[in-house]
Amino acid sequence: MPYADMDKLAEAECDTVQLGDKLRDAGLRPTRQRLSLAHLLFSKGNRHVSAEALHEEAIIARIPVSLATVYNTLHQFNEAGLLRAVAVESSKTYFDTNTSDHHHFFIEEENRVVDVPASHITVSDLPEPPQGMEVARVDVIVRLRAKS
Amino acid sequence: MPYADMDKLAEAECDTVQLGDKLRDAGLRPTRQRLSLAHLLFSKGNRHVSAEALHEEAIIARIPVSLATVYNTLHQFNEAGLLRAVAVESSKTYFDTNTSDHHHFFIEEENRVVDVPASHITVSDLPEPPQGMEVARVDVIVRLRAKS
């Protein structure tokens, strides 16, 4: 049972308490793996991760967590508003730790998502939604390629 | 060998010749299944189809074509610029027969993609792309939900 290692890792972190509160506020029990994943996600500035990538990171950080739990956790965080799922291409889902209103660059060759600085991009002249519908969100993806 | 049926279907179509030229111009051999799928796609105004949906349509229209060929054909059409793949959510890919510059509504509850009238939506104040990159395309997805 390697949970002892995890405890050491988790306790060593100065922001464990705040993360615990963050999770509790979101109605999620601050379990070891949720705390560890939250730490990976939120203590390094804005990130755009896939489930697979986060799982690998966790394994490397010697955090024993299964891929299924990573998926569960990402979706729970997403629903709790701690993360935002970004749909850039049909295959992988990316999760953005920046939940504020902003848009994205997508670099196709590298499969990489980057935030567009918040102040930029204005969408105007939006059409009326069809009958009985309202706008939930407007997503802008600026697709980039290497300059020719 | 039910190919005889297909010939009848294909020959009966008044636009088979034009479609053939369209395919040839795109560098694609005008095979029976490509002609048939092109006919389903391009003779009914603008459409947003998934591979699965187009395959079902083909089967109903008694066009013998495999799902694998539908996928191949859609991707070939996409690369040839006859179609445009639209990434709305991570799971299914939608192909839009409207290749002109325009944006999309996405109705989450129904998993349906609709064109935004071309004249609408202006994106301004686009930021500079990172070093050595240029903008390939800007996609705007207006996500809709039922009005509360």
Add this chain to the structure above:
DNA sequence: ATTTGTGCAAATCGTTTGCATCTGA
């Protein structure tokens, strides 16, 4: 005749689920 496309079934990839076990309050 040669090249290119097609069908099928099996493989793959990302993701989800069922269920037995474990853990946090």
Add this chain to the structure above:
DNA sequence: TCAGATGCAAACGATTTGCACAAAT
């Protein structure tokens, strides 16, 4: 204690691929 969380492996849906066969030029 005991609802809720986790791990594992199996299930899953969308898509791709390998290869023998068929059709187009």
